[in-house]
Amino acid sequence: MQQVQEQMVQVTGLRKMFGHRVVLHEVNFAITTGEVVGLVGPNGAGKTTIMKALLGLLATDAGNVRILGQPVSVNTHTVVTQQVGALIEHPAIYPFLSGWQHLQLMTASVEQMTWVVQALQMQAFIRRPAKRYSLGMKQKLGIAMALVKRPRLVILDEPMNGLDPQSVKRLRHLIGQMAGEGTSFLISSHILSELEKIIDAVILIDQGEVLLQRTMGQFRESARQSLVVRTAENARALRVLLQADYPVIQRGSNLIVTQPVSLTPLLHTLLDAHIQILKVNQHQEDLETVLLRLLAERKV
Numbered sequence: 299m300q301q302v303q304e305q306m307v308q309v310t311g312l313r314k315m316f317g318h319r320v321v322l323h324e325v326n327f328a329i330t331t332g333e334v335v336g337l338v339g340p341n342g343a344g345k346t347t348i349m350k351a352l353l354g355l356l357a358t359d360a361g362n363v364r365i366l367g368q369p370v371s372v373n374t375h376t377v378v379t380q381q382v383g384a385l386i387e388h389p390a391i392y393p394f395l396s397g398w399q400h401l402q403l404m405t406a407s408v409e410q411m412t413w414v415v416q417a418l419q420m421q422a423f424i425r426r427p428a429k430r431y432s433l434g435m436k437q438k439l440g441i442a443m444a445l446v447k448r449p450r451l452v453i454l455d456e457p458m459n460g461l462d463p464q465s466v467k468r469l470r471h472l473i474g475q476m477a478g479e480g481t482s483f484l485i486s487s488h489i490l491s492e493l494e495k496i497i498d499a500v501i502l503i504d505q506g507e508v509l510l511q512r513t514m515g516q517f518r519e520s521a522r523q524s525l526v527v528r529t530a531e532n533a534r535a536l537r538v539l540l541q542a543d544y545p546v547i548q549r550g551s552n553l554i555v556t557q558p559v560s561l562t563p564l565l566h567t568l569l570d571a572h573i574q575i576l577k578v579n580q581h582q583e584d585l586e587t588v589l590l591r592l593l594a595e596r597k598v
Contacts, residue, residue, distance in 0.1 A: 309351075312348070312360070314351065414442045445476070450480070494584060510592070525555035
């Protein structure tokens with residue numbers, strides 16, 4: 299059944315300063331019911347500050363936050379307590395309590411606790427004291443505590459940290475299921491390849507400013523065809539191409555030429571530098587490549 303697209307989150311003119319440093323500058327965005335939104339940007343861009351402001355954990359210098367139409371601030375956050383689940387930075391874990399006892403701090407419903415334990419496959423360790431948990435187990439527990447009450451809005455800061463690939467896949471499925479039932483998500487993650495698989499829209503923030511908010515459909519329509527080159531000496535090849543004014547970035551073991559260029563002159567540039575070319579092909583930019591390009595263009 300399709301959900302009514304009411305507005306879940308409305309952020310208007312949000313501004314925050316730490317001393318003389320502007321951390322957030324006129325931040326505006328909205329999230330609708332059942333929408334999964336990725337909040338991305340470099341370290342120190344302001345992502346965690348935004349999430350804390352949404353939860354009423356941080357006083358801002360200007361602007362407004364509303365969740366389900368109700369105002370949120372450090373003094374007014376009833377809607378957060380009742381309708382929002384969150385994992386910010388690191389899970390709040392008490393070492394001598396079991397995972398089950400942590401969930402009991404969040405809800406009295408055994409049905410809700412059983413549901414989230416099964417959904418995240420935590421049965422094998424949920425009764426152990428948390429001091430015996432691995433990093434991945436602690437991360438699962440933090441996510442479970444955010445989800446257990448089936449809130450209307452979930453805010454997750456780097457939720458995939460410490461999770462193995464199977465657990466990441468399970469989390470993706472659970473987020474999709476809950477979003478289909480009307481829960482909205484705001485997720486910050488540096489693992490953009492995984493984030494791209496679950497989000498409906500993305501907000502790019504840099505130096506405290508929202509550079510863009512687009513649906514993934516809009517992103518795919520605007521994504522460029524990029525040239526992917528792999529050489530036997532990528533570090534030197536990157537320098538050679540940059541010196542020749544090619545728009546190129548390195549990503550993993552590949553060099554990505556981010557704007558349309560003539561292939562033959564580019565190859566000659568590398569061959570003239572006696573660089574062995576291992577692979578050349580074209581593909582449409584993914585989320586990570588687009589965001590890296592936009593951030594690079596901002597710094598020019």
